Amino acid sequence: MTTRAAISSDALLLKRRKKLVPWLFVLPTLVVILSVTIFPTVYSLGLSLFKWEATLQDKPFVGLDNYIRLFSDSRFLHSLWVTAVLVVVGVFLELVLGFALALFLISDKRPHRSIVALLLLPVMVMPVVVGYTWRLLWDAQYGPINQMIGWVIGRPFQYTWLGKTNTAIFAILVTEIWQWTPFMFLIFYSGLSSLDQELFDAAKIDGASTWGQIRHLSVPLMRPIIAVAVLIRSLDAIKAFDLVYTLTGGGPGSSTETLSFYIYKVGFQFFRLGYAAAMAFLLLIVLSVLLTYLMRYLKAIWQ
Amino acid sequence: MNRKTRDTLSQALRTCVYVIVLAFFLFPILWIIATAFKSGGEFLQSPPVWIPRTPNLSSFRHAVQVGGLNALASSLIIALSTTVLSLIVGSLAGYGMARYRVGGDNLPFFVLSTRFMPAVAVIFPFLLLFRSLKWMDTYQALILLNLTFNLPYAVWMMRSFFLEVPREIEESALVDGTSPFGAFWKVAIPLVAPGLIATGVFCFIFSWSEFFFALSLSHTRVVPLSVFLPNFFGKMMIQWGAVGAMSTIAMVPLFALSLLVQRYLVRGLTMGAVK
Numbered sequence: 290m291t292t293r294a295a296i297s298s299d300a301l302l303l304k305r306r307k308k309l310v311p312w313l314f315v316l317p318t319l320v321v322i323l324s325v326t327i328f329p330t331v332y333s334l335g336l337s338l339f340k341w342e343a344t345l346q347d348k349p350f351v352g353l354d355n356y357i358r359l360f361s362d363s364r365f366l367h368s369l370w371v372t373a374v375l376v377v378v379g380v381f382l383e384l385v386l387g388f389a390l391a392l393f394l395i396s397d398k399r400p401h402r403s404i405v406a407l408l409l410l411p412v413m414v415m416p417v418v419v420g421y422t423w424r425l426l427w428d429a430q431y432g433p434i435n436q437m438i439g440w441v442i443g444r445p446f447q448y449t450w451l452g453k454t455n456t457a458i459f460a461i462l463v464t465e466i467w468q469w470t471p472f473m474f475l476i477f478y479s480g481l482s483s484l485d486q487e488l489f490d491a492a493k494i495d496g497a498s499t500w501g502q503i504r505h506l507s508v509p510l511m512r513p514i515i516a517v518a519v520l521i522r523s524l525d526a527i528k529a530f531d532l533v534y535t536l537t538g539g540g541p542g543s544s545t546e547t548l549s550f551y552i553y554k555v556g557f558q559f560f561r562l563g564y565a566a567a568m569a570f571l572l573l574i575v576l577s578v579l580l581t582y583l584m585r586y587l588k589a590i591w592q
Numbered sequence: 593m594n595r596k597t598r599d600t601l602s603q604a605l606r607t608c609v610y611v612i613v614l615a616f617f618l619f620p621i622l623w624i625i626a627t628a629f630k631s632g633g634e635f636l637q638s639p640p641v642w643i644p645r646t647p648n649l650s651s652f653r654h655a656v657q658v659g660g661l662n663a664l665a666s667s668l669i670i671a672l673s674t675t676v677l678s679l680i681v682g683s684l685a686g687y688g689m690a691r692y693r694v695g696g697d698n699l700p701f702f703v704l705s706t707r708f709m710p711a712v713a714v715i716f717p718f719l720l721l722f723r724s725l726k727w728m729d730t731y732q733a734l735i736l737l738n739l740t741f742n743l744p745y746a747v748w749m750m751r752s753f754f755l756e757v758p759r760e761i762e763e764s765a766l767v768d769g770t771s772p773f774g775a776f777w778k779v780a781i782p783l784v785a786p787g788l789i790a791t792g793v794f795c796f797i798f799s800w801s802e803f804f805f806a807l808s809l810s811h812t813r814v815v816p817l818s819v820f821l822p823n824f825f826g827k828m829m830i831q832w833g834a835v836g837a838m839s840t841i842a843m844v845p846l847f848a849l850s851l852l853v854q855r856y857l858v859r860g861l862t863m864g865a866v867k
Binding site: 312329390407416419426435470472477495524583586 | 606609612613614616617618620621623624627635636637638639640641654673681682684685687688689691692693694695698699701703704705706708709710711712713714715716717718719720736737738739742745747772776782799801803806807808811817818821822835839842843844846847849850854857861862863866867
């Protein structure tokens, strides 16, 4: 009797230990993630409820005041607009160009591995370098873009692309598209090459045109991959900071400030941490909506 | 037109498109590298000179003189430490989630979602914390913040690699009396070695390129490449030669690394959604 009881309690202990061991693998990660992302985010939320400014002696609790003030802050509203342009127009053009490029390479029977490898280089360049490189390219005096336009129109051309609001946003868009179209291309290229070729052969026998094949086969089959690519890009573009900082510094004036850039300025140059935290929290809410969709697609792909 | 000439024509047309596309995507990279090798006045000539007449290293020398090598070393220290930490902590968790299904389906997705946390949402509490700890301008501060996006990434990627390895080998090791950790370290890790290396390369690339945290926390002591570059932008003039030199130094290692993980590129960039 006693031995059996001892065995069963031993087994119980072993079972409990077996349950505990798996958690030991995950524990360090949970500790780090909770302390470096969850805790500061919650703290930020708290910060956003205070009038926390470096110049103030005490930092009074103001409730939702910071959030209410946002709606009458034209600089904030404008930064939302710039961010939206970058996300919607930028990611859309990257998607279209990347997909077109992928279709173009797939339809070529010759091998093109080196072309793919070369096309990918922009993705690997650090964004700060991308920003400064394009700042030089756009430069009114020292930039080759004006020079080439001059060759076409037959007289010297000097335009300060980054000095005028409209062309500054345009320049940021082109730069963004330059860096991330290859990203889209790579995803679609490998997605398209993994599609079942027999479907396309069958469609061809049925007399489907190239355009028909793209519309009724490639695009529907690629839908989850397109969704993931667009969501990952949008999640990054909505945080756009590096390119704006390096290309225009938010200028001219504050006309090309993105949300992240404005938050950075409010926090680090004006030291109004409460207000900056309120904006950051708003950004977080928009992000989590996009994230929910991304997770849904990833779950579908993984299961 | 017979079929043969039409084929040749379409091939020629294709080649034209390739040339235009490649020119667009490679021109900026080639331009900044060429700028690095231009002499003193050449990068300040208008209209610009395309190919340096007497390629020389004076811009590299200048960049090194003002602390370029320190910046390179800082970037290396930060990126390597972040990578090693992410791999150790992340592969443990990835293993736990893949083999023991810790946290079921939701925990892995929750961990991955923290990868997308905006930097501006976490920076202000850390700013206050690091100020009181006197951690501003230190390696540990930057490494810790780089973990915010690299650790979730490493966990997620390693989990997907572990899921692909058959568990039978580990199970037989466990039956033979190996501890769970032994099975992880001696059996599973060697099996996922290529995936581990690929994940590490991506973590390295991400932290090497990181700008926002570095800009927020570094001043004079710990200055990685991304925040060293803006130094060449003076009020009066921009030292484009040195910008080119440092940009080249920052770019080339990543190009080399990306060749190393060519096979895992899509998988690494899409969080494993596309293989």
